[in-house]
Amino acid sequence: MVTKREIKRIIALLLSATVVFSSQLLTAHAHNSDYFSGTYTASQSIKDMNFRIESSAITSLLTSQVYYSAYAWDNVSSNVGTIGIAIAAPGMPSSGFIIVTGKSYTDGTLGETIPRKADGSIANVDDNWAGVSIRMNTNSNAFSGASNPTTAAKKTFIHEVGHTLKLSHPKKNSSLSGHIYNGLPRAVMNQGYPNSQAVASTVVTHDKTNLRTKWGT
Ligand SMILES: [Zn+2]
Numbered sequence: 005m006v007t008k009r010e011i012k013r014i015i016a017l018l019l020s021a022t023v024v025f026s027s028q029l030l031t032a033h034a035h036n037s038d039y040f041s042g043t044y045t046a047s048q049s050i051k052d053m054n055f056r057i058e059s060s061a062i063t064s065l066l067t068s069q070v071y072y073s074a075y076a077w078d079n080v081s082s083n084v085g086t087i088g089i090a091i092a093a094p095g096m097p098s099s100g101f102i103i104v105t106g107k108s109y110t111d112g113t114l115g116e117t118i119p120r121k122a123d124g125s126i127a128n129v130d131d132n133w134a135g136v137s138i139r140m141n142t143n144s145n146a147f148s149g150a151s152n153p154t155t156a157a158k159k160t161f162i163h164e165v166g167h168t169l170k171l172s173h174p175k176k177n178s179s180l181s182g183h184i185y186n187g188l189p190r191a192v193m194n195q196g197y198p199n200s201q202a203v204a205s206t207v208v209t210h211d212k213t214n215l216r217t218k219w220g221t
């Protein structure tokens with residue numbers, strides 16, 4: 005089972021970025037180029053990002069402990085710094101946070117990341133993003149296909165946070181070192197449940213290498 009809706013969103017965005025990816029293929033396409041172009045506009049910093057988990061995103065499976073798993077990105081790159089996770093409470097400000105909401109999907113979505121322009125419309129992946137948000141699937145059956153639903157839920161949030169850091173899905177290419185799983189490397193940025201060897205349940209070397217190539221060590 006893969007995240008069909010997320011694929012649709014990211015693939016649609018990828019399609020509009022074909023030119024950029026083609027030029028990378030001709031010049032610098034490499035093992036460590038699994039990330040989008042661009043950065044954030046002044047309204048959102050890549051350094052020390054804070055996420056606000058709305059009550060709609062909390063379920064018996066999607067607990068605070070699931071969301072704290074995003075700390076796996078902490079200090080991989082000094083320019084990204086550390087992740088902040090705030091479980092929303094009455095009176096807590098919403099400005100300065102990347103908002104994480106929940107929605108019940110029945111189409112195979114596990115989670116999705118939505119980059120935005122300043123006017124609120126959806127941005128292309130390679131644009132400079134004015135903001136971003138995450139939606140997690142709160143349907144009670146959402147993670148039932150996973151061998152370990154809690155691990156899969158953690159993996160999903162870590163993966164979506166990876167997208168907010170402008171990481172993309174690893175490119176399939178059997179000739180690249182470590183791409184030993186049907187052309188894919190082991191990475192949390194692979195899609196799907198961590199039931200297969202290619203889909204890591206947390207941040208691993210391939211993810212770290214790409215984050216550091218994108219943002220610096
Ligand atoms: Zn690779």
Ligand SMILES: [Zn+2]
Pocket residue numbers: 010014163167173193195
């Ligand atoms: Zn994804």
